[in-house]
Amino acid sequence: MTQKRIAIFGSTGSIGTQALDVIAAHSDLFSAEILTAQSNDALLIKQALQFNPNIVVIGDEKKYLMVKEALASTSVKVFAGEKALEEVAGLDCYDMMLAGIVGYAGLRPTLQAVGMGKAVALANKETLVVAGDIVMQKARENRAAIIPVDSEHSAIFQCLIGEGNNQIDKIILTASGGPFLGKKPNFLVTKITIDSATLMNKGLEMIEAKWLFDLTPQQIQVVIHPQSIVHSMVQFEDGSIKAQMGLPDMKLPIQYALAFPKRIVNNFPRLDFKKQHALSFEEPDIKTFRNLALATEALNKGGNMPCILNAANEIVVYAFLRNRIGFLDMTEVIQQAMQKITFIEKPTLEEYFETDGEARNFAASLIHM
Amino acid sequence: MTQKRIAIFGSTGSIGTQALDVIAAHSDLFSAEILTAQSNDALLIKQALQFNPNIVVIGDEKKYLMVKEALASTSVKVFAGEKALEEVAGLDCYDMMLAGIVGYAGLRPTLQAVGMGKAVALANKETLVVAGDIVMQKARENRAAIIPVDSEHSAIFQCLIGEGNNQIDKIILTASGGPFLGKKPNFLVTKITIDSATLMNKGLEMIEAKWLFDLTPQQIQVVIHPQSIVHSMVQFEDGSIKAQMGLPDMKLPIQYALAFPKRIVNNFPRLDFKKQHALSFEEPDIKTFRNLALATEALNKGGNMPCILNAANEIVVYAFLRNRIGFLDMTEVIQQAMQKITFIEKPTLEEYFETDGEARNFAASLIHM
Numbered sequence: 001m002t003q004k005r006i007a008i009f010g011s012t013g014s015i016g017t018q019a020l021d022v023i024a025a026h027s028d029l030f031s032a033e034i035l036t037a038q039s040n041d042a043l044l045i046k047q048a049l050q051f052n053p054n055i056v057v058i059g060d061e062k063k064y065l066m067v068k069e070a071l072a073s074t075s076v077k078v079f080a081g082e083k084a085l086e087e088v089a090g091l092d093c094y095d096m097m098l099a100g101i102v103g104y105a106g107l108r109p110t111l112q113a114v115g116m117g118k119a120v121a122l123a124n125k126e127t128l129v130v131a132g133d134i135v136m137q138k139a140r141e142n143r144a145a146i147i148p149v150d151s152e153h154s155a156i157f158q159c160l161i162g163e164g165n166n167q168i169d170k171i172i173l174t175a176s177g178g179p180f181l182g183k184k185p186n187f188l189v190t191k192i193t194i195d196s197a198t199l200m201n202k203g204l205e206m207i208e209a210k211w212l213f214d215l216t217p218q219q220i221q222v223v224i225h226p227q228s229i230v231h232s233m234v235q236f237e238d239g240s241i242k243a244q245m246g247l248p249d250m251k252l253p254i255q256y257a258l259a260f261p262k263r264i265v266n267n268f269p270r271l272d273f274k275k276q277h278a279l280s281f282e283e284p285d286i287k288t289f290r291n292l293a294l295a296t297e298a299l300n301k302g303g304n305m306p307c308i309l310n311a312a313n314e315i316v317v318y319a320f321l322r323n324r325i326g327f328l329d330m331t332e333v334i335q336q337a338m339q340k341i342t343f344i345e346k347p348t349l350e351e352y353f354e355t356d357g358e359a360r361n362f363a364a365s366l367i368h369m
Numbered sequence: 370m371t372q373k374r375i376a377i378f379g380s381t382g383s384i385g386t387q388a389l390d391v392i393a394a395h396s397d398l399f400s401a402e403i404l405t406a407q408s409n410d411a412l413l414i415k416q417a418l419q420f421n422p423n424i425v426v427i428g429d430e431k432k433y434l435m436v437k438e439a440l441a442s443t444s445v446k447v448f449a450g451e452k453a454l455e456e457v458a459g460l461d462c463y464d465m466m467l468a469g470i471v472g473y474a475g476l477r478p479t480l481q482a483v484g485m486g487k488a489v490a491l492a493n494k495e496t497l498v499v500a501g502d503i504v505m506q507k508a509r510e511n512r513a514a515i516i517p518v519d520s521e522h523s524a525i526f527q528c529l530i531g532e533g534n535n536q537i538d539k540i541i542l543t544a545s546g547g548p549f550l551g552k553k554p555n556f557l558v559t560k561i562t563i564d565s566a567t568l569m570n571k572g573l574e575m576i577e578a579k580w581l582f583d584l585t586p587q588q589i590q591v592v593i594h595p596q597s598i599v600h601s602m603v604q605f606e607d608g609s610i611k612a613q614m615g616l617p618d619m620k621l622p623i624q625y626a627l628a629f630p631k632r633i634v635n636n637f638p639r640l641d642f643k644k645q646h647a648l649s650f651e652e653p654d655i656k657t658f659r660n661l662a663l664a665t666e667a668l669n670k671g672g673n674m675p676c677i678l679n680a681a682n683e684i685v686v687y688a689f690l691r692n693r694i695g696f697l698d699m700t701e702v703i704q705q706a707m708q709k710i711t712f713i714e715k716p717t718l719e720e721y722f723e724t725d726g727e728a729r730n731f732a733a734s735l736i737h738m
């Protein structure tokens with residue numbers, strides 16, 4: 001059996017490093033063909049020395065020479081810059097891209113891979129949130145399989161396997177309902193933490209799910225499930241519900257996406273119903289979680305509205321993490337952006353890029369950044 | 370699209386009548402080709418007049434003339450007796466048998482259908498409990514699909530769809546843990562109720578699951594789940610768990626089995642996670658539910674031991690329902706039968722029949738029936 005050649009875009013991030021753990025544990029099945037990082041040159045070099053990929057790309061061009069020099073004694077080809085990311089995604093030397101770049105920056109390389117008909121293990125929500133119609137259309141045209149890595153979408157994907165033309169009545173996305181709950185004071189706060197706390201991540205997941213599974217907004221429900229054991233569910237047209245469950249552990253959906261359609265034995269900790277005594281569910285409080293209401297509005301409206309939502313959100317979260325605005329101000333800014341930026345019903349890719357820029361500038365101007 | 374011609378064995382029982390409801394609601398998809406009943410001639414006649422099947426069989430030969438006469442003005446062919454049940458199962462005029470006869474009596478007609486390579490929607494646990502090796506071997510040889518109707522096994526079947534060669538780590542059968550809980554005083558007590566109360570039904574389901582899904586005893590776990598929402602689960606080799614859920618309603622797995630691989634839209638009440646706030650799980654107490662321990666022992670031992678367990682259980686439940694023995698005596702009698710009847714590791718079908726008779730006689734002798 002030949003190895004599946006994996007291109008990890010965003011190899012130094014949380015998803016990327018875990019994907020490399022999976023590859024290291026199953027070197028008979030996978031090889032790391034391409035590794036890319038935005039700025040963490042030290043880790044990228046370390047990974048390149050361990051996995052001996054064909055190519056590495058460092059996004060930050062100032063770090064090119066450093067990386068090049070460190071890998072001089074190896075056969076690893078080194079490139080740098082945003083443009084190189086996109087070009088490398090267009091090469092034919094890999095079988096599957098793991099799209100692990102966080103945020104809007106992941107869109108262009110992923111589009112490139114899809115255009116090549118490559119399988120994409122998609123960990124980057126924004127790709128579909130911003131330009132889902134264009135990405136999915138391109139995937140259909142080029143027969144590129146998109147396999148979600150997000151635990152929620154992986155759950156839905158797993159529940160749909162083998163169901164053929166059986167129709168979905170609705171999907172039920174589960175939300176933990178608050179990452180600050182029970183955390184220690186020195187808990188690391190990142191964009192993903194903030195998005196989880198505001199339920200914006202769930203809103204983005206709703207939009208992502210719409211495109212991945214070809215759903216109407218009415219077919220997407222969010223339920224708060226504090227234990228994070230049920231990763232999401234599908235209710236079929238006959239009323240039967242299928243759920244995928246497990247301990248919260250990103251390695252499982254990462255491994256699933258890389259190895260699909262095969263499952264691989266592993267030693268990850270396992271859910272045990274002798275110890276897991278209760279699972280609870282409740283409706284999200286839209287009045288508290290106003291971002292979820294905004295995301296639902298963007299989902300319903302369609303066009304470039306999710307792109308506006310996402311761009312404004314990236315700006316306000318960045319500002320919040322730097323203590324430039326308060327927690328509740330974030331929602332205000334997003335809402336204003338959604339009201340002020342010109343709505344386009346069927347944007348071209350260029351119009352998406354323009355919308356993204358406009359929304360960022362507008363949001364930044366409101367918070368004087 | 371042509372109708373699927375269904376042969377309902379046990380059409381006047383709980384499963385049979387619900388299957389006819391499904392057929393009546395989807396007469397474009399299904400026709401009732403054969404209906405059989407043991408003794409309820411009045412309902413069988415009524416069903417025949419409504420569904421106009423090709424053939425009806427009444428098990429009790431004394432009722433033949435009554436049924437024959439009532440259907441004289443129709444084109445329905447009428448047969449009677451145990452032998453006729455088996456012969457009719459061997460006809461080629463139907464596409465799928467719904468094996469809805471309760472207890473050991475369902476074995477012979479089901480074997481006949483499997484031998485003809487017919488699809489079997491299996492609602493009769495005992496077929497596999499008693500002679501699972503022979504039935505499954507015959508199904509493989511004749512490429513007969515066996516689709517479970519039991520909600521637990523239907524759940525597992527649904528979770529396995531599309532998983533190809535992915536290995537099962539274990540299945541988790543859920544048990545409500547007591548059908549007497551919260552019931553009204555006039556609640557009808559039947560064999561199925563008693564088997565649920567003693568968890569013998571869960572024990573029989575473990576044995577059934579072993580054969581249906583080709584599992585070792587160690588791969589089968591039972592968990593108490595009082596809400597009966599999660600109908601059962603599968604944990605795969607990668608640790609991922611898939612569950613099938615819904616309101617407790619036998620019509621759904623019946624419809625699923627009849628229409629497989631398609632799902633059909635229906636108006637059955639639906640599970641709503643806005644109303645279902647909690648699901649709980651706990652380990653069964655083997656000391657209280659001694660029948661579950663006995664069934665596990667039979668499962669581990671294999672051979673004709675499950676056949677002995679089932680035969681003795683049918684006798685003691687019959688006796689208990691007629692106030693001939695106490696609730697706790699039932700387990701004693703089954704245990705003694707398992708100790709006293711000769712163990713056979715690889716019984717022939719004839720030896721299964723002999724074991725069944727011996728175990729029944731032995732159990733009956735202990736309770737002076």
